[in-house]
Each structure stands twice: as structure tokens, then as C-alpha cells.
Amino acid sequence: MKRWYVVQVYAGYEEAVKTDLLKRIQETGTEEKFGEILVPSARLKHFFAVDESQDEQLFPGYMLIQMEADPQAIKLVTSNSRVLRFLGGKTPIPLSQKEIDRVISQMKGEVVLPTEKIDFVVGSEVEIKDGPFAGFVGLIDKVDTEDERLTVMVSIFGRMTPVELGFNQVKR
Template identity: 40%
Template sequence: MDTQQITKEEVEETQKTASDAGKWYIVHTYSGHEDKVSKSLKQRVQTLGFTDKIFDIIVPTRNTIKVSQGKKESVKEKIFPGYILVRMILTDESWLLVRTTPGVTAFIGAGNKPTPISEKEVEAIQKFMKMEEPLYKAAFTVGEAVKITDGPFADFLGTIDSIDETKGKLKVLVSIFGRETPVELDFLQVAKL
């Protein structure tokens, strides 16, 4: 009797080939509902048996540090508010499943036809999401008047000259002895007027 035994490696290879066949599409959602749509879509894929057509759903986010009321707070910020990425094999049924998910407004594409994005674009987005060093989210703008709250220039008033979000630093022009002098300060050392 001649029977074929399927090995674990063959099953994994088949699954890998199936997921490689899918392409990435951008789906527009109501802004602020990305996580809810992602969770709902994942549940619908499982419940309705579309795991062979829809493989991956990503809400592109990035860790940032927000300075609010003098405190640093790590926050996950949406890179593309109102959009999620879906890796899928596009069929009428898979399109309908995604399109009828509550909170989804449309696929991004030409006319009514969804257009896939390149693998390079997805890799760039994923690389950006995984970058280790979080960015500081500045609550300040260049030219804004601020009061220095800490350090040797405490209680001085100044104007923001430049913002470095990667370091969480501001360059503030402070009037000392009648001259504008640039002073580098941490986001936590200044307050808006």
C-alpha cells in the first residue's frame, strides 16, 4: 500500500506559499477607529473562515514620547491615521468581507478597484514601526513664546527658535542684557504662555 505522509515542513511550506501569494492593500477607516476595525476584521476572518484569503492586518503605529503638563509619557501614535494595511488575496468575497466590516469606508485604489502597494513600501513602514528610539512629540511650534520653568534661566521668557524632536530639545531665544541669546532646553524645562 502506497501512502503519502505529509511532513510538518511540507505543511509549513504550503502555508508560507499561501501567505506569500497575498498582496498588501490600504484600507481607509474612520479616523480614530483603526484598532477597533482591525480587531473586528480579525474576528470576522476567523469566524467566517477566510484565513486562506486574508493573512495579516496591521495598524501602523510608532512609539513617541509626549510631554504634557511637565511629564513624559510614552504613547503609541498612528503613523497613518484613518488607514490600516491588509495582506490578502483579492477576490469578490474577500473584498466584500473587508469592505462590509464596520468602520471601513473604502479600499485605496484607482476608481472602484483596490490597488496593492509594493512589498518595499510595506517593509519600509514595518521598519519605521520597529525603530527603537521613540520620538518626542512636540507640543510646541517655532516662534511660540514660552516661559522657562527650570534651570539657570528659570522664570525667563523666550521665543522658540528650533525644535529637535529626536532629542526632546528646544532652542529658545532669551533676552539677556538686551541681546537675544540661544539657550538649549529640554521639553520639560519650558511651559507655554
């Protein structure tokens, strides 16, 4: 029975590993042991991006492989030089159907990933990491937790200027 397994690969080589695996599966004639191979990614919208959106990986450095976990199939996957290991060690542990359904729904955009909850305090200093003011340091003036927005006072040409930013555009 084919189950889903997580494979750790070198970050940035997920698509290359997928292409190589598909080629090797075809060469060895083991198509019946393998199902889908997924590199989980989703279309994310960036606030100041020139292009509207782009695919970003949900789990950089990891792939999902649907396969029968017999020694031949495991060896075929791990013999790739860019594959580090299966999650679970020597005997790979399959994912539950609930976990797979959640990942697939994230890929389709049906589930919104929760943003990291960070408590921002008025008067604390933050560094702007995204947008036209990236690299500036400012003081938090207002916090809107409902809309996940901050008003940060930034010194521009010697004057304190309020700048509206999202929680994801600053770091403490």
C-alpha cells in the first residue's frame, strides 16, 4: 500500500531531486511502487512586489513522496546525492491522511497559514525588514492587533515620521 513519506533534501534542490527521482523511477521500471512526488509550495502575495504573486515553498528542504516503503524503493530515493534522509530514521514513518490533506489544502490556498504571534509594545524599537523603509529602525507608536498593523515612528531627514507597516514587515 502506498503511503506518504517526508524526505529531507538540500534546500533549494527540491525540484532537481524530484526531476531526478522521476527519471530514475522510470529507468528502473518501479512506477508501480511510487505515486505522486510533491514539493509543497503555495502562491503568496507580497505587499510591495512588482509581480502580483509567486510560488514559495511551504517547507524548504522537504519533499513528500507517495510510495511503498520497501527496501528497493527506499534505496532508490536515498541514493540521490542531494537526499539527506527520510523523516523517521532507518524506518521511514508515514504521514497520516489528515496531515497530507492539510498540506494539499495549503497548496491550493484553502487553509491560511497563521502568522506568528508577536507581542509588540508601544515605545519598543523595531527594525523594518521589508518594503521601501527596509533597514530603518523606528519606535512603535500604535499597535493594531486586529489588522496586524503597526504605526512606527521613523527618523527621515531628521524628522520623526509615522510609517504604517504590517507585523511581517518588522523584526524586533
